[in-house]
Amino acid sequence: MKMNGMIRHETGGLEYFTAESFDKTGLVRHCFTTRKGGVSEGCFSSLNLGVNRGDDTERVLKNYDIIFGALGSSKEKAILSKQTHSDTVWEVGTSDQGNGLLRANRFENADAFITRERGAALTVFMADCVPILFLDPVKRAIAACHSGWRGTVQRIGEKTVLKMTERFGCRPADILCAIGPSIGPCCFEVDVPVVKEFEAAFDFLPPSEYIKHTGGEKYHIDLWRANTELLKHAGVPKENITVSGECTVCNEELYFSHRRDGDRRGSLSAIIELI
Numbered sequence: 001m002k003m004n005g006m007i008r009h010e011t012g013g014l015e016y017f018t019a020e021s022f023d024k025t026g027l028v029r030h031c032f033t034t035r036k037g038g039v040s041e042g043c044f045s046s047l048n049l050g051v052n053r054g055d056d057t058e059r060v061l062k063n064y065d066i067i068f069g070a071l072g073s074s075k076e077k078a079i080l081s082k083q084t085h086s087d088t089v090w091e092v093g094t095s096d097q098g099n100g101l102l103r104a105n106r107f108e109n110a111d112a113f114i115t116r117e118r119g120a121a122l123t124v125f126m127a128d129c130v131p132i133l134f135l136d137p138v139k140r141a142i143a144a145c146h147s148g149w150r151g152t153v154q155r156i157g158e159k160t161v162l163k164m165t166e167r168f169g170c171r172p173a174d175i176l177c178a179i180g181p182s183i184g185p186c187c188f189e190v191d192v193p194v195v196k197e198f199e200a201a202f203d204f205l206p207p208s209e210y211i212k213h214t215g216g217e218k219y220h221i222d223l224w225r226a227n228t229e230l231l232k233h234a235g236v237p238k239e240n241i242t243v244s245g246e247c248t249v250c251n252e253e254l255y256f257s258h259r260r261d262g263d264r265r266g267s268l269s270a271i272i273e274l275i
């Protein structure tokens, strides 16, 4: 099934999405997971990929086996971090395989990874925060970033593109981006202080483009639009950016959501690896 440039894959109960533009290059394995197809139970049901959420470790590792197996890879290649809503981008490689999953995390404050090494499976996790995957098919470089609202106001998506340019000589015009399922403008309701942070960070974009006043002290912010504009501001052409447009809060059957369920929930992942 295809929607908004994303392809929905369903195999034996497992469901995940890929970006058609990435698939076409034949250069990467990648996905945006849903909660379907894993072995976790209760509030973690079923494909929980969050490692420190109180779920049974064996089940989480089995879930990693399931999704990495479906991609034709293995969980030994996964590189995770301790995500802290920072704007820090780390360059990693195959020597970091297993970080944060099969061995202790060595990256403090890492919310984005870049690499040009094959077999380094960049993995970010979330439950409402915006996942963004990057692929430069010319320089054969990839990145993954976790851009919740705090990451968005720190412009982490733009900083990820910048780092790819600095480290690998990527041209932003060549970079493909995919924004995965996350909290939509329908559900991301905020108060005035958050609005002020966005207005300060997005000095290049009129607030009316992505912030809607919904009454009283309440506003709704479109993080998909905000992140798309950040990527465009970094030089990525609009036509290179795929946006899932699926809201994790609205769709309980498919997604974990922090805003909907609080701490008692699993985590989704976005994964990308050069073949």
Ligand SMILES: [Zn+2]
Pocket (backbone or CB within 6 Å): 183, 184, 185, 186, 187, 188, 247, 248, 249, 250
């Ligand atoms: Zn929603």
